[in-house]
Amino acid sequence: MSAVTSDLEFKVLVEIFAKLELTTKRTEMTALLVQLFRKTPAEVIDKVVYLMQGKLYPDWMGMPELGIGERLIIRAISMATGFSDSAVEKEFKRLGDLGKAAEILKAKKRQAALTAFFGIGAVKPLTVTRVYSTLDKIAKTSGPGSIDLKVKLLGGLLQDATAEEAKYLVRIVEGRLRLGVAEATMMDALAIVYGKTKLARPVIERAYNLCSDLGYVAKVLAEKGVEALKTMTVTVGRPIRPMLAERLSSPREILMKTGGKVLAEYKYDGERAQIHKKGDRIWIFSRRLENITHQYPDVQDFARKHIKANEAIVEGEIVCIDPDTGELRPFQELMRRRRKHDIHVAMKEYPVSVFLFDLLYADGVDYTQKPIIERREKLKSIIEESDRFRLAEAIVTDNPDEIEEFFLKAIESGCEGIVAKAIHQNAIYQAGARGWLWIKYKRDYKSEMMDTVDLVAVGAFHGKGRRAGTYGALLMAAYDPEADMFRTVCKVGSGFTDEVLEKLPEMFKDLIIDHKHPRVDSKMEADIWFVPQIVAEVIGAEITLSPIHTCYWGKVKPGAGLAIRFPRFIRWRPDKGPEDATTVHEILEMYRKQLRRVEEAARPP
């Protein structure tokens, strides 16, 4: 162990913790942090920053957690106070707060340390270094007997702690140190202590956004000053804090906010990922900057194969897909994938595609300061696109109707909506910031589909891959009795068993015609057209507005019809003739009945 030249008593930190708990005012918090940082030697400021956040490292490092649960903490408190486990537990139950229980029991000043009985080894006050390195050892201890050692190490800290220190130590170990200090407040305080002028604040923030490690930023700042932070650059393997989007609910407002012209991209419903590549080494970070590399061996492979730059940082959305049709699958499927224990089984059952939308770094060049169009062009040039790893669907437009149409198409194909991005010269990548350069456009309403419908097959699309030689999907229509027409509502490719699939060409062979049937109303060009005759039962997730499908065209909304989102084939209905199919009126009725405001659902982390 190397000698620490300069340290901070843990007591000082804890006193600030206690004061921070009593306030919610940002100015007061800042003042307290300034007090703390002024007393903190540069050598330990990183540790102070991590401990304030109740952690030992930035989350993205994927370092082991403390791995010490309630039962073990009780044992450690028992060791440190001389009270039996059950006495500690009783106190815990009474107070409902383990930290508080530790504090009260410690305050009773029983002799618990053996050395106290011998009058040897006077207790030295805890220091930040001792606390940090002991917690670090607890986290890193593994293997047989490690649980006992973890408990004893914590017991040793609590043994030497004051009552108040014990309370906060327990909170840190429990992961319940919630001081409510935002990172921004810490940066304010760092700027006041180490920056000579207000100008230091944006420099600190930029450095933090580039490395996502506030402890590291604080240490560089304290040891080398603001100038050193200015030269900090993007590092492959360290996540960049993601740029976030504002939200609006009309194309006109969006255009007004962004300067009249946008790059509109599909907002895929999956997991946002920042993919780092350095030679063959790949890192994948989530939106919350957790290291999720191990969850996606498939994405690692895509990145290795399809990113042509030697070093790069790209951003994209990982989405579950139907490998047979290439269609997007709902977000829930990705959650199911995550719950699988064996990642290789999960990869097979829930294959994913990656849709890339940004480039932050490539071979020595930091692209975060460059405008989006340049970023996107460079991205295109370094990606060898494939079905499973390609750029997000996008258009550039200044026309609100085009945005609306693109939006409806996105929804119907299974996306959440679109993201419209300003494309002027100042539209840089604002790491860590939510701003008006990017604007989300999502649905305000949706209509969940509760019942199945019976639809007529009016066309088909050639299958690819496993479905070569048969149909990949069928174009399905509802019946319009007034006009005696069949109007399309979806393309169904999911839900077919292998047996059904195999028989499709045989089943439809006598109905094939070389042009669209006159009774069929379709804007979509099928590969093969049928005489409308065969009826199938289909279920979907929602009924949604569509710029492609013609059911009730222009009646609910100009330039849009009704369509079924995430349709699945259930079974054939040989008992039904084409005129017995669900009518366009019934579809409209279903749409209206279930139309609800979309709640921003809290997603599991």
Place this chain on the structure above:
Amino acid sequence: MKAILPEARAFASIIEALSRVVDEASMKFTPEKVVLRALDPAKVSMFIMELPSILFEEYDVEEEVKIGFNTAVLLKLLKRSKRDDKLEIALEEGYAKFSIIGAYSKLYKILNIETAEEELPEPRIELNVNAIIHSEPLKHAIKDAETIGDVVEFSAETEDELIIKGKGETSETETRISKESGALISLEVKEPSKSTYAIEHIKNIVSLTKVADTVEVSFSTRMPLKLAFTILGEGKVTYFLAPKVE
């Protein structure tokens, strides 16, 4: 330096108990003896080993040296020893060399590490109850107590018997060790005493009962427990444990 112990297995038992107390420790070799003192990280218990030079078949230590080691690593090596194997300990350029010598000899080199622990002085404490008992009944009393709770109580009212009680939420166990039963060799009670200790610590060193026929048990009310095991004739392992409060 070089030292040869006649029984590698006995040393393995000592290190087994030690490994449950600390993860790292340091042995000090002086011309007279080998001493190891270790305080567990929670500072609740202390482990002291003293092996005088006469216990060794060969003992060549001219000046004081220290061998620091990871207890789990050393234990793993020593577990490879068989009955009647000897153990040779030597020091060479930053490495500690442990050779198990039997029908053939096996040499392990492990890095001589510097342990963080500062050197502990020899603890001095007066306790009111001092008993010498056979080690078997102690082992069983602890095992019984472990099945029902997490503390064990030692008490002695008179010089006739030593009582070891296991205390759980709803049940109790009791082991009486008296002269009549033959398990008690001697008992001195300066003041009637009763004190409680955590089983999770005591059980760590119960393995020493394998290599020590008798054990000296000392305690006082609300004071530490001292267990002293005599090993290899002149060798000694002493264990101190802080009391629990009910």
